[in-house]
Amino acid sequence: MLDSQDRAILRQMQADPALTAGEVAELTGLSAAQVTRRLDRMQRDGMIRGQSAVIDWAAMGYPLRVSLRVSLDKTVPGAFDAFVVAARDVAEVLEIQTFLGRVDVRLSLVARDLAHYQAVYRDRILALPHIADIEALMDVAAVKSETGLPL
Structure with missing residues (x-):
C-alpha cells in the first residue's frame, strides 16, 4: 500500500515526470536515496509503468x-x-x-x-x-x- 511519502513522490512525478530523484527529494523532504528506493519499489510492484512523452499530434501535422x-x-x-x-x-x-x-x-x-x-x-x-x-x-x-x- 502507498503511504504519505509514496503519494508525495507520485504527486511530484505526475506534475513533472522529468524530475530527477534529487529534485523529487528536495520537493518531498526525503533523501535522494529514499526517493530512488521508493520509485524502484513502485516500478517493481507495477504502480509506475514508465515515463513517456506527450505528443501533440496536431503540431506534428495530424490535427x-x-x-x-x-x-x-x-x-x-x-x-x-x-x-x-x-x-x-x-x-x-x-x-x-x-x-x-x-x-x-x-x-x-x-x-x-x-x-x-x-x-x-x-x-x-x-x-x-x-x-x-x-x-x-x-x-x-x-x-x-x-x-x-x-x-
Whole structure:
C-alpha cells in the first residue's frame, strides 16, 4: 500500500515526470536515496509503468482525431482476436480499447486531413476482419484529458 511519502513522490512525478530523484527529494523532504528506493519499489510492484512523452499530434501535422466504435460479428470464432491483431497494424490507430456490451472495440486514430482520414477509413479500417457495425465520431475538442490520479 502507498503511504504519505509514496503519494508525495507520485504527486511530484505526475506534475513533472522529468524530475530527477534529487529534485523529487528536495520537493518531498526525503533523501535522494529514499526517493530512488521508493520509485524502484513502485516500478517493481507495477504502480509506475514508465515515463513517456506527450505528443501533440496536431503540431506534428495530424490535427484530425476520430473515434471509431466497432461492433464485431460475434458468430465467428476468433473474430475479436483477429480484429485486434489487424487493427494494431494500422499506423494511424493510436489507441485500441475493448468493451463489454453492444460496442466491442473503440479505435482512436489521427489523420492529416479529411482526405487522409477517408483513405485510411476506406483502405485500412473497412478492410479489418469481422466488422458487423462501425460508427465514426470526429473529435471536436478535448474538454478534459488527464492521466494523473488525485493523490
